[in-house]
Amino acid sequence: MSIFEYNGSALVAMVGKNCFAIAADRRLGVQLQTIATDFQRIYKMHDRLFIGLSGLATDAQTLYQRLVFRHKLYQLREERDMKPETFANLVSAILYEKRFGPYFCQPVIAGLSDEDKPFICTMDSIGAKELAKDFVVAGTASESLYGACEAMYKPDLEPEELFETISQALLASVDRDCLSGWGGHVYLVTPTEIKERILKGRMD
Amino acid sequence: MRRWLVLRYWLLPEPIAKITEAGDTFRKGIAVPHNHLLPRRSALPGRVHHGGHWECWKCIGISGKDGVVLVGERKVTSKLLQTNTSAEKMYKIDDHVACVVAGIMSDANILINTARVQAQRYAFAYQGPMPVEQLVQSLGDTKQGYTQFGGLRPFGVSFLFAGWDKNFGFQLYMSDPSGNYGGWKATAIGANNQAAQSMLKQDYKDNITREEAVQLALTVLSKTMDSTSLRSEKLELAEVFLTPSGKVECQLHSPESLDKLLVKSGLTQPAAEAS
C-alpha cells in the first residue's frame, strides 16, 4: 500500500478562455473506510490564486498552513498578492526543502496571472514543476483523470462550458476509483468573480 | 546568532554618537562601549536621523468603542524624495493588528518584520489570530533583551499598536525602546507629544465612536503640527474596525478619502487649498 493511497483524492485544474477551473472530490478515507464526505482539498490563497493538495491529508493540511504563513508575510511586506508563478516557485522550494523526508502531497496550483492570463501547474511531492497549457491532474484517480480530460478538453472554452467539461471529467474519473468520490467541489474563476459549486455524485 | 549581532553593531557608524547628543531619551540608558547602563525614561524618541536631515515625527492613537484610529505625520523633507503610495510609518502586522512607528526607521523595519513573523508563527501553531497584547508583549520582550544582554544598543523605536481580538475587543498599546508597554485609551508619541496628550486628556471621552475618534485625532494633530494647514499628503490615517460581517479590517486611507475627511472636519479648504 502506497502512502499516497492512504486517504484517496482526485484533483484537476483546467484552462479556459480568460478563466480557469479547479475541481476536487470530497471523500476523506482511511484506506477502505470513508471518514468524511465533505473534505476540503482546494484552498484559496487570494482572489486570483487557488491551490489543491492531494495525497496524505495531514501533510496537505500542514503544507497549506505553512503556505498561508509564507504568503501572509509576503502580502504584508510587498503590500500585494503573490503572482501564481511566484507562488508555484515557493511551493516547489518548500517541498524540496524536505527532499529526504518529503510531504506526501501532490499540489495543483491554478491562478490568474498578469493580464488575466490563466496559469496552472502541478508538481510531484518533491517539487518538480509541470507547467501545462491545457489541464493538470493529481491524486489516486490521476490516470482516469488523464484519460477523461484528454478526451473531453478543448482549448478556449467559455466559463460555463469549462465548468461542464471539468465536472463531467471529474465525476466520470472518480467513479472508476474506489478511494475518491462522494461528489465534487468545483471553483470556476474569472477575472471578475469566483463561482464555487458542489457536485452531487455517486455516494460510494 | 548573538555573536553575529555583536559584530554587526560594533561596525555601526557615527549615528549612535549623534543620537546620544541630541536625543534626550537616548542619552540615558544607551549601551555605550563600557556598558554603562542607566535606567530609561519612558519618554519616547523625538528626533531621528532621516535621509540626512533631523526630523520630528508625531503619531496619535485613539481607541473607541467600535474601532481604533491611528494618525501619523508624514514629513516630506525634500522635493526629491520619492513619496510612493505605500505608507511611510503605518504598518500592518497582521489582518487584525496595525501599528504606527516613531524613531529610527531602520530599527523599526527589523522590529516590524519580527512582529509579523511572530504573529504568523502563532497563527501557524494555533490556527487563529494572535491576541494583541501577546503580540505587543512578545515584541516588548525582544526589545528588552537588547537592554540587558549582549552589549548591544536598544532599538530606537516606539510603537503605537492598534488591534482587535475576541477576548478584549479593540485595544491600543504604546511601547517604547525599553520594552515597556501599556494599554491606552488615547495617546501620542513623537515630537510635542505632551501637548497632544494633554489635548487628548481634555477632549477624549469614553465610548467615543470611530468617526469622532478620527475627528479628534485630526484636530489634535493639526493643532500640534508645525505647518499651518493640513493636507492629505502630510498625513497617514489608519483605522482598525469590524466589517458588518464580523471580520476585522485594517484600512489605510487613500489620499482622496483623507482629503474628504479633512474637508468634513473643517481643517482644510475644499478644492483650492492653502499651500
Add this chain to the structure above:
Amino acid sequence: MTKQQANWSPYDFNGGTCVAVAGADYCVIAADTRMSTGYNILTRDYSKICKLADKSLLASSGFQADVRALQKNLEARHQIYQHQHNKQMSCPAMAQLLSNTLYYKRFFPYYAFNVLGGLDNEGKGCVFTYDAVGSYEKVGYSSQGSGSKLIMPFLDNQLKSPSPLLLPAQDAVTPLSELEAIDLVKTAFASATERDIYTGDKLEIVVLNREGIRREYMELRKD
C-alpha cells in the same frame, strides 16, 4: 552475502489497448497495433484482434506470446465444436469457453487481458470483458490493456450504462449508430495515445454486423 533471488520471469509485457462497444445490431472491436517491450517498440504493425468464429472476435492485450497461444487453443476448440455440432459457435458460448480456458490455467495464467465482442443469436451486439484468470461479465462496452484506465471513464461518461443490479435487467447496448460508435472509439484511442506510452502507431477497427465483418485502420501518434 545477500539472499539470491531468481530474476527470470516467464512473462513479458507487450503493451497495447483494446476496446469493444456493443450496439443494437453491430459490434465494434478495436485495438492499437503497437507491440513493445520495455521502452522499445518491437513492431508498429501487430494485430491484436483475432476472429474466433463468424460472429465472435477476440481482442487481447498483455503478453502476446500467451495471447497467441490462447488464440490457437480457442481456434482449435472451435474446429472441434464445428465437427461435433455442425454449426458455428455463438458468441455467448465462446464467452464461456474462453472463461473456462483461462481458468484452466489458474495457477500459471495466460497473461492476457481480453475483450470478446460479437453478435448473439438474435443479431444484437454483445461484449464480454475478462480478467487474466477467466472472471467475465457481459457488458455494453469495455476496454482492457495499458490504456484502459484512461479510456474507461470516458466511455462511462459517453455510453452511460445502466446498473447491472437493476431488476428487470436493462439492456446494456448503446443506442448510438454504428458510425457514431466508431467515431467514439477513434476519439478514445486518440486521447489514450497522448498519455499512454504503450499505445499508438495505428488503430485497427473491426466492425461486425449482419452484413459481415468490415475492417478499417486509423493512424495514431507514433511517439
